[in-house]
Amino acid sequence: MACERKNFRECCYNSGQSVRRRSNQDRTVASGFVRRIGFGRRNMFGSQETTAVSGNLSGKVVEIDDSGNLITDILGARLIDVPRDASLRVVVDEHETFGLFPVDHSQPAMTLVAVVAADGPLKIVLVGDSASAMLGVRANAPVEMHW
Secondary structure, eight states: OOOOSSOHIIIIITTTOOEEOSSOTTOEEETTEEEOOSOEEEOTTSSEEEOOOOOEEEEEEEEEOTTOOEEEEEEGGGGTTSOOSTTOEEEETTEEEESOBOTTOOOOTTOEEEEOOTTSEEEEEETTBOHHHHHTOOTTOEEEEEO
């Protein structure tokens, strides 16, 4: 939903509507304040002030291991500055998961997770089962990361 009036502050900022700002696509106005994600600096009140950080990363599934995990061409070294929380959306083929987990995660069975080790590639894992067989994903399927 975009603001149709010329005065953005009167139209949307004070009304509490959740809208995308036309002038800056990586900031969202929600409930009367600007929600920002990323890293920042301390403001004059001593609290953390953040700046908007967004990004995309694309790759593909290059291999399916013996357990049915989807191994991508996105290396862990490229994911150092990528957020690990639910603000990260990982889409493989038409399936999506949120967040980035270490190899020794404790997610429940049948949960689709994106797993990465610092020295290895990004893997898409269906905990306790074969992601390839259950989701129907094969090699060369697109993988996209959005944050």
